[in-house]
Amino acid sequence: MMNTITRRWITRLWALVVALAALGATMNAQAASCEMQLSENTVDYGQLNRAELEVSSVPNSDVLLGKRRLTLNVICEQSTDIALRFNATPAQGGGYMFADQGDFTVLMSNATLDGNTVALAKTDATGRSIQGAAANQYVEPGRGVAAVSGSTPARGKHFVVGLEIEASMPHSAMRVRGETRWEGLGQLELISQ
Numbered sequence: 474m475m476n477t478i479t480r481r482w483i484t485r486l487w488a489l490v491v492a493l494a495a496l497g498a499t500m501n502a503q504a505a506s507c508e509m510q511l512s513e514n515t516v517d518y519g520q521l522n523r524a525e526l527e528v529s530s531v532p533n534s535d536v537l538l539g540k541r542r543l544t545l546n547v548i549c550e551q552s553t554d555i556a557l558r559f560n561a562t563p564a565q566g567g568g569y570m571f572a573d574q575g576d577f578t579v580l581m582s583n584a585t586l587d588g589n590t591v592a593l594a595k596t597d598a599t600g601r602s603i604q605g606a607a608a609n610q611y612v613e614p615g616r617g618v619a620a621v622s623g624s625t626p627a628r629g630k631h632f633v634v635g636l637e638i639e640a641s642m643p644h645s646a647m648r649v650r651g652e653t654r655w656e657g658l659g660q661l662e663l664i665s666q
């Protein structure tokens with residue numbers, strides 16, 4: 474059984490459109506019967522002026538396009554281990570590809586499982602090999618993030634976690650002559666044990 478939720482991020486930069494499209498949530502066919510829901514259908518960066526973005530950035534660094542926050546709910550019929558991975562084209566800096574020069578990151582935080590606060594730990598791509606539990610975890614290419622209690626996987630039926638998306642582009646990419654569309658694509662996947 475495969476459930477998919479598609480979400481879009483759109484940034485409009487004066488004469489420049491930036492889209493971080495299709496953050497989806499899918500459920501692995503082996504996963505327990507679960508439903509995943511993101512809080513927003515569209516995250517819109519609104520109208521941004523190129524000059525304002527460049528002024529607020531450090532010269533010779535990336536231009537930060539801003540942080541956007543969503544909430545992910547995972548509701549399962551039976552108690553299950555909760556581990557997620559984000560499938561997208563990796564970027565060089567540890568995040569995910571945004572257009573052909575930029576990147577975006579996905580940070581998970583404020584996780585609860587069945588109403589109780591849980592830590593988040595990095596895992597391998599299969600959701601195993603739990604390492605480094607903390608309140609916040611970046612979802613890295615080729616790795617997952619699991620809900621944990623102590624050093625063991627946490628089991629439950631209702632998982633809620635905050636997602637913070639931050640996109641950036643190099644200064645050189647801001648030099649455009651007209652409207653340009655940039656996209657980054659990816660899917661969140663629930664991994665069952």
